[in-house]
Amino acid sequence: MKITVRGSTALYTVEQLCQMLLPSLEGNCICRVSRSGGMVYAACRMETATGSTSASSRHKLTQDEHTNVNLERRTLARAVYRAALVHLGKEPAWGMLSGVRPAKLVRAHLERGGTQQGATTFLEREYFVSPQKSALCAKAGKIAAEVHKSLQKGDFSLYAHIPFCPSRCTYCSFISAAGDAFRRWGGDYFRCLLEELAMLGRFREEHAMRARSVYIGGGTPAVYAPAELLRLCKAIQDACGKTPEEFTVEAGRPDAITAEKLAALRSGGVTRVCVNPQTMNDQTLRLIGRAHTAEDTFRAFHLAREAGFREINCDLIAGLPGEDAADFHRSLNRVLSLDPENITVHTLARKRGSTFHELQEESTPPEVITEMLADAESLLTAAGYSPYYLYRQKYTGGGFENIGWAKPGHICLYNVSMMEEIGDIFSAGAGAVTKLTSGQFTRFTNPKYPAEYIASTDRLEVRSRELCAYYQDCSVF
Ligand code: SF4
Incomplete structure (x- = not known):
């Protein structure tokens, strides 16, 4: 769709909306915005091979210029949405x-x-x-409002990233390195990660900050051996000055999880683990390049319970290749039979950089995904779970959502802080993003690839300076 917006700088708003509502429609979208007599007016005409549609919208302006910028965008979006509805045939959820x-x-x-x-x-x-x-x-x-209210000055969350996996899933677009890369870079990466955690620990101590939650994610953190996992947990404890009250490790793929690794995590103070099957259908698991079975998920989950974990999350994905609503329903019921405290339901996104995208595998039709998500909502609600964080995928037609579901009293503070962008997040590791919200919203991003991360010798000094400058500027302390 070729988009033209006259009288407003809100081109991005229209681009996003067209990409979400009509990702494959060809044609012209011509918009015009004007202000007069205390009102903002927007008009949109969409010209496509099947005909043209027009719509308009208007809104009364207020005294507040900032509010008016948002009102203008929303008025324009409303005109575009109305013009798009004719092409869509039904109202999107x-x-x-x-x-x-x-x-x-x-x-x-x-x-x-x-x-x-x-x-x-x-x-x-x-x-x-x-x-x-x-x-x-x-x-x-x-x-999110409750979590936000509970945060105090100087509170932060800590994230450590492990960018390695035993092999690469076909739908994966993360900068995660599989197999050989771990053998090549795993040792040096570990050393650099510990150095970065130590730097963040010094910063925390100097500024008397408090780590509320910790998350070691990936990738698959459980690619490391038990002794290394324990060392990593100790480094986290040192960085936090004590064992954090909420400490999650995304152990990840069931085939990487062993009783010894879980025991190491427990003695390292970890309170919550993720055992992520994605599907409980063995045929799909083979198709998406995961070297484990549904039976491995049951085994890993029971090992985690035996190791003493009382907070376990399981991830599932709606819309995996070849799966219909009945397959997804079976997977969800099998995961529910394990009775985890959290279940996260993702929607498969066709992301650039994934094998799935490159091979142009057929995507699951949106109406089937809609059915899967509605089924998940009714099964999980009936089983006593509630949605506690939610975000939408940019790259799925229809902008489907990913939802973290939790039993009462079992939300993951880190996930809420991270997804809702409340509270500061210090991040260590390749590609990790430090997000600061105490003052002006700011991000600091580490080098993406493990080799780049290892080679960036001035990284710690630069980050330490950036953190000092940020907290001085926003006068948090
Ligand atoms: S386990 Fe996750 S990070 Fe690793 S390859 Fe699969 S999707 Fe990517």
Whole structure:
């Protein structure tokens, strides 16, 4: 779609919306925005091979210029959405909401003194979000507001990244290195990661900060041997000044998990582990390049319970190649039979850089994914889980969501902080992103690839200087 916007700089808003609503429609989208008599007016015409559609929208402006910029974008988006509806044939569940963190709108509403009911009405009226999705957002937004309120000055979360996996899944687009790369870089990488954690620990100590939650993610952190995992946990404890109250390790693929590794994690203070099957269908597991079976998931899960873990998360993916709604339903029921505290339901995204994308594998039709997600919601709700964080995929047609579900009292603080961008996150490792929200929202990104990360000798000095400058500027202390 060739997009032209006159009278406004909100081209990106229109691009995002067209990409989400009509990813493969060819043609022209011509928009015009104007202001007069205290009103903003927007008009959109879409010209395609099957004909042209037009729509308009208007909104009364306020005294506040900042609010008016947002109003202008929303008025323009509404005109584009109305023009697109004719091509879509039905109203999408997320309406015209294109952001990846929709629960943020609910949190902002609640923090301004609004109610959950008011937030759902706002999403439905202003963004045309369906009542079902707005209710999910309201629940996740309420938890985010509670977590935000519980954070104190100087609180932060700590993330350590392990970019290695035993092999590469076909749908994976992360910068994760498989097999040989671990043998080649694993040792040096580990040393550099520990050095970075020590630097962050010194910073924490000098500024009297407090680590509320820790997450070791990947990749597959369990590629390392038990002794190294224990050393990593000790390095985390040193960086935090004590054992963190919430300490998650994304142990990851069941074939990498052993009783010895779980014992090392337990004695290293880890409180929560992720055992991620993605599907409980062996045929699909082979198809997506994972060298484990559903039986391995049961084994790894029981080993984690025997090791003493009372907080376990399992990840599933809706829309894996070759799977229909019945396959997904079976997988979910098998995972539910394990009774984990958290279940995260992702939607498969066709991301550039994945084998799945390069081979142009056929994607699951959106209506089947819709059925899977609705099924997940009813099964998980009936089993006593609630949505506690939610974000949407940029690259799925329809902008489907990923949802973390938790039993009462078992939310993962790190996931909420990370996904809702509340609280500061210090990150160590290749490609890791430090996100700071205490003052102006700021990100610091580490070199992407393990080799690059190892070779960047001034990395620690630079990061330490950047952190000092940030906290001085925003006068947090
Ligand atoms: S386990 Fe995760 S990070 Fe590793 S290859 Fe598979 S999808 Fe990628």
